[in-house]
Amino acid sequence: MAERVHPAADSPPQSGHFSGNFSSGEFPRKPAPPPSTYVIQVPKDQIYRVPPPENAHRLQLLSQKKPNRSNCRCCFCSFLAAIFLLLVLAGISLAVLYLVFRPEAPKYSVEGFSVSGINLTSPSPISPKFDVTVRSRNGNGKLGVYYEKGSSVDVFYGDVDLCNGALPVFYQPAKNVTVVKTELTGSRIQLTSGVRKGMRGEVSKKTVPFRVRIRAPVRIKVGSVKTWRMMVKVNCDVTVDKLMAPSRIVSRKCSYDVDLW
Structure with missing residues (x-):
């Protein structure tokens, strides 16, 4: 039977390999952070998407323009609908007058x-x-x-x-x-x-x-x-x-x- 070779204690672990016995249900420990650093853990439900400072002004402008475009579009559609309604009413009135009076040129x-x-x-x-x-x-x-x-x-x-x-x-x-x-x-x-x-x-x-x-x-x-x-x-x-x-x-x-x- 071949002998199992164990890495030296002072040799760093190789990338992509883990040391330890997984059959016993143990997981590798997380590497310790470098000196003078801090690790802060934030729950996922408390993470919000905040735009970077250089895009905050642009986001504000876009949020203001959208309601204005929507209002202009609604006003324009209302104007077209009113014009169309007036034309329809005028056409109906002229048709009724023509049928009632039957005008002819002198x-x-x-x-x-x-x-x-x-x-x-x-x-x-x-x-x-x-x-x-x-x-x-x-x-x-x-x-x-x-x-x-x-x-x-x-x-x-x-x-x-x-x-x-x-x-x-x-x-x-x-x-x-x-x-x-x-x-x-x-x-x-x-x-x-x-x-x-x-x-x-x-x-x-x-x-x-x-x-x-x-x-x-x-x-x-x-x-x-x-x-x-x-x-x-x-x-x-x-x-x-x-x-x-x-x-x-x-x-x-x-x-x-x-x-x-």
Whole structure:
């Protein structure tokens, strides 16, 4: 049988090896601490995680920012929800109004068009005058139309703005046809030789084309309530037989639209 070799008493124990007899239930003793040192044992339930001093300020800033971000997020979500709710309510209201009143845009046409003050035989500036009669038909059964201040009526020959004026202020009730007459004037309009030549040729054919442009601010009356201000846009192509009163309308064609906002 091989003999058991015991380490010397003064030789230090090797790392990773323990001396002693484990079969008897004894465990190796803990090494003694070096001189001038202390060992303090603290129970595990009394150990707390404390940030080092250099990170304490950063931890405080982060703890303050989190509630602010959360509050801002909540406010933003509430704002979006309120906007969405208002849009839904506005859409429902408009749908109900449309189903109840069935609104339709008024229809417009030029019923009279008289021209004077255009002399094509002289190169001097002209001061034309136009008497334009506009017919407005409100076919709505429950909606009235207020025509307010700030309207404009212009007459063009090609790209030349010959004269301007405005519609009168009036109220048009439901199921009503209103005819208004407006006088338009122009002052010292200089026509080029090409424009004069073209107008003379069209006068000889008795087909002088003009374009009438109308812009009128209106408000719709729904029961006893007035809506916001809207803009009616009317464009009419009118052809007359001569450039003196009384002029006769040869052809006319109007288009109209309403800007709701």
